[in-house]
Amino acid sequence: xxxxxxxxxxxxxxxxxxxxxxxxxxxxxxxxxxxxxxxxxxxxxxxxxxxxxxxxxxxxxxxxxxxxxxxxxxxxxxxxxxxxxxxxxxxxxxxxxxxxxxxxxxxxxxxxxxxxxxxxxxxxxxxxxxxxxxxxxxxxxxxxxxxxxxxxxxxxxxxxxxxxxxxxxxxxxxxxxxxxxxxxxxxxxxxxxxxxxxxxxxxxxxxxxxxxxxxxxxxxxxxxxxxxxxxxxxxxxxxxxxxxxxxxxxxxxxxxxxxxxxxxxxxxxxxxxxxxxxxxxxxxxxxxxxxxxxxxxxxxxxxxxxxxxxxxxxxxxxxxxxxxxxxxxxxxxxxxxxxxxxxxxxxxxxxxxxxxxxxxxxxxxxxxxxxxxxxxxx
Numbered sequence: 001x002x003x004x005x006x007x008x009x010x011x012x013x014x015x016x017x018x019x020x021x022x023x024x025x026x027x028x029x030x031x032x033x034x035x036x037x038x039x040x041x042x043x044x045x046x047x048x049x050x051x052x053x054x055x056x057x058x059x060x061x062x063x064x065x066x067x068x069x070x071x072x073x074x075x076x077x078x079x080x081x082x083x084x085x086x087x088x089x090x091x092x093x094x095x096x097x098x099x100x101x102x103x104x105x106x107x108x109x110x111x112x113x114x115x116x117x118x119x120x121x122x123x124x125x126x127x128x129x130x131x132x133x134x135x136x137x138x139x140x141x142x143x144x145x146x147x148x149x150x151x152x153x154x155x156x157x158x159x160x161x162x163x164x165x166x167x168x169x170x171x172x173x174x175x176x177x178x179x180x181x182x183x184x185x186x187x188x189x190x191x192x193x194x195x196x197x198x199x200x201x202x203x204x205x206x207x208x209x210x211x212x213x214x215x216x217x218x219x220x221x222x223x224x225x226x227x228x229x230x231x232x233x234x235x236x237x238x239x240x241x242x243x244x245x246x247x248x249x250x251x252x253x254x255x256x257x258x259x260x261x262x263x264x265x266x267x268x269x270x271x272x273x274x275x276x277x278x279x280x281x282x283x284x285x286x287x288x289x290x291x292x293x294x295x296x297x298x299x300x301x302x303x304x305x306x307x308x309x310x311x312x313x314x315x316x317x318x319x320x321x322x323x324x325x326x327x328x329x330x331x332x333x334x335x336x337x338x339x340x341x342x343x344x345x346x347x348x349x350x351x352x353x354x355x356x357x358x359x360x361x362x363x364x365x366x367x368x369x370x371x372x373x374x375x376x377x378x
Contacts, residue, residue, distance in 0.1 A: 001027040003266045009209070012172070014155065019169040020261050022179065022209045025202055026186040029194050033267050036198075039274035043197055046281035047234060053285050054237055062321045063291055064237055067284075070376045071226075071241035072109035075219050078247050081105050085376060086358055086368050089325040094366060105141045112136040113223055117238055120231050125187055127180055129227075130220065137216050146214035151176045156214055168258065170211035179210045187228070200228045201273035202266070208257055222246065239284050245276040290375050295321070298354065298371075305352075312337060312345055317354075324369035325358070 009022040054060055073088050083102040087095060088110075095103045116133045123129045135149030147153070152173050159167030171179060183206050186192075186199070194202075207221045222243050229235040246253045249272075256272045259265045298317055306313040312335045319334045320326065326334075332342035346367060349355040356370035 001029055003029055003031045003270070004033065006264070006266070008260055008264050008266060014169075014172055017155075017163045017166075017169055019155070019172050020209065021171045021175060022206060022261075024182045025206050026182050026189055026192075028192045029198070029202075031267060031270075033271075036267060036270055036274070039271055039278065040195055040197060043274045043277040043281065044195075046278050046285070047197075047229075047240070050239060050281045050285045050288075051236055053288055054239055057288060057292060059321075060237055063288065064239065065322060066324065066372075066376055067239055067241065068110055068113055069106075071222075071243055072106045072113065074247055075222050075241075075243040076102075076106050076109055078222075078243060078250065079218055085373055086325055089323065089368075090366065094327075094364070101142065108137050108139055108141055109219055109223075112219075113226070113238075116223065116227055117230055120227065125224070125227055125231055126184055130180075130224070133223065134213055134216055134220055137219060142215075146216075151180065151212045152214045154214070156211055158211070168261070170209060176210060176212050179206075180212055183207065183210070196228070196232055196234055197274060197277055198270060200225055201270050203228065204273070205257060205260060205266070205269055209261065239288075240277075240280055242276050242280055244283075245280050249276075287375055291372070294371055294375070301352065306348070309345060309348070312341075313349075316345060316349065320354075320369040320372065324372050325366055326355075326369075327364070327366045 006027075007023060009020055011018045012021045057063070069088055070085060073083060073085050076083065081102045083099065083106045087099065087103060088106045090103070092100065092103065112133045115136055116129060119129055119132070131149045131151070138146065138148035154173055155163065155169070157163050157166035157169045163169060183203065186206075187203060192199075204221055204225055207224060208217065211217045213220065222241070225242055226235075226238050226240065229240065230238055252272065256269045260269050299314070302310060302313045302317060315335050316331060323330075326346075328339070328342050328346055331337070331346055332339055335342060335345065337345065346355060350357065350367065354369065354371065355367040357365055358368045359365050
């Protein structure tokens with residue numbers, strides 16, 4: 001089946017609105033545009049380089065935590081959540097009461113992603129895994145009354161205040177189960193000979209078009225990209241997330257999804273998606289490289305300048321790569337120091353530009369590992 005000529009769906013009439021019904025995608029696909037093959041080659045090469053680089057990084061799991069948290073912050077921000085990276089790393093007690101709802105949504109996304117990756121050892125990507133992940137995502141937050149972990153049984157819409165002025169209306173809910181079954185079959189159909197990066201781009205489009213849940217579809221759809229790559233061995237570790245690329249090109253992202261529905265132009269969407277994979281893989285490799293350089297520079301700095309506090313300084317530095325926002329009480333516990341010694345150690349890190357006080361308060365102060373967090377904001 002040719003992606004350039006296929007009829008991707010049609011408008012259908014509901015009660016007093018028109019919805020879009022996508023057609024099956026569990027089909028053998030081919031395409032004519034050479035530019036798709038060129039971008040596929042570039043994206044695959046950059047993913048391979050990222051994988052190879054990651055294998056050379058000692059303690060790579062230290063860095064994955066912040067990749068996951070950054071993805072949770074950015075993916076949630078696309079949906080309107082306002083928590084920043086520093087705030088997402090705080091314990092709940094240190095988050096301002098008025099910002100705890102947003103903070104909890106980011107925590108849920110982090111938990112949902114980590115749990116889903118762990119579950120891949122026991123479950124394939126499936127309706128069950130997707131619904132379980134959605135249930136974690138919606139637990140105790142603003143979407144908790146919108147059927148967490150269950151496909152919708154009412155109509156939803158995207159944009160606008162109601163169905164009457166919606167930008168896009170997904171398929172009527174009686175179609176959702178069959179469409180998701182077709183999507184699951186496509187994910188696992190190894191007889192189609194469709195390259196994985198093309199397949200996951202089509203999966204993301206189809207999932208967002210089906211919009212099977214009442215809330216949380218965007219976050220689950222973006223999370224699926226990483227799950228697919230880990231599940232199919234494209235990535236050894238979950239180090240690539242497209243949310244930052246989608247946020248940077250937010251208007252183009254939504255326009256290209258709509259372009260498939262309105263103009264049957266899947267080729268344009270796939271090219272955009274492959275550019276995202278390529279550029280994000282390059283950024284991830286650059287981030288890893290700069291983190292390793294930072295780690296080496298700080299270790300040399302500590303060895304040369306911290307004197308009798310060198311052991312405690314190394315202990316604190318290693319902890320900061322796992323938990324980049326700390327309070328003096330935590331430093332006291334981690335480094336087994338008195339309150340005064342912990343305060344002095346934090347002050348020395350602050351003077352060296354390693355830590356930066358983030359509250360501006362005289363009490364209950366917290367400090368961020370500024371040069372490390374900066375790598376994920378760039």
